[in-house]
Amino acid sequence: METVYINSPLGITKIIGDENGIAVISVSDVGTNEVSTEVPEVLQQAVLQLNEYFEGKRTDFDLKLNPQGTEFQQKVWKSLLEIPYGKTVSYMDQTKKMGDPKAIRAVAFANGKNPLWIVVPCHRVIGTNGSLTGYAGGLSRKKWLLEHESPSAQQSLF
DSSP states (O other), X not given: OEEXXXXXXXXXXXXXXXXXXXXXXXXXXXXXXXXXXXXXXXXXXXXXXXXXXXXXXXXXXXXXXXXXOOHHHHHHHHHHTTSOTTOOEEHHHHHHHHTOGGGHHHHHHHHHTOSBTXXXXXXXXXXXXXXXXXXTTOHXXXXXXXXXXSOOOOOOOO
């Protein structure tokens, strides 16, 4: 597995992967890791696409993913990929769409274990009442990501 650390507007982003795909994308506060001077070839597309996302030039990712988790976690993470850029769903909506409304706590827990920050968009899942609830990257980062993805407010013509 190769690793690279890059700057992002939300901190230092760590990307881990190999020829089988990207296994981890996580964020930490500035100063916790040094930014890499070289990007391994197998991680170049991930770096490029994340930078494009932060620059507002990308709304979808086209990366080979290889997150490690249980069968249930994999199913939950796959369901996150169905949430469109700029949209949010509640934990209950996500759980119902997966077919078992009683599994809401397990789904929320699996969302929290998502190893692919931004690319598998768990930040797009909010509380039923619209509140920003639970986010492994911190609620301030979740708020930033949702604002970054929200359609620009129309400017007044007058």
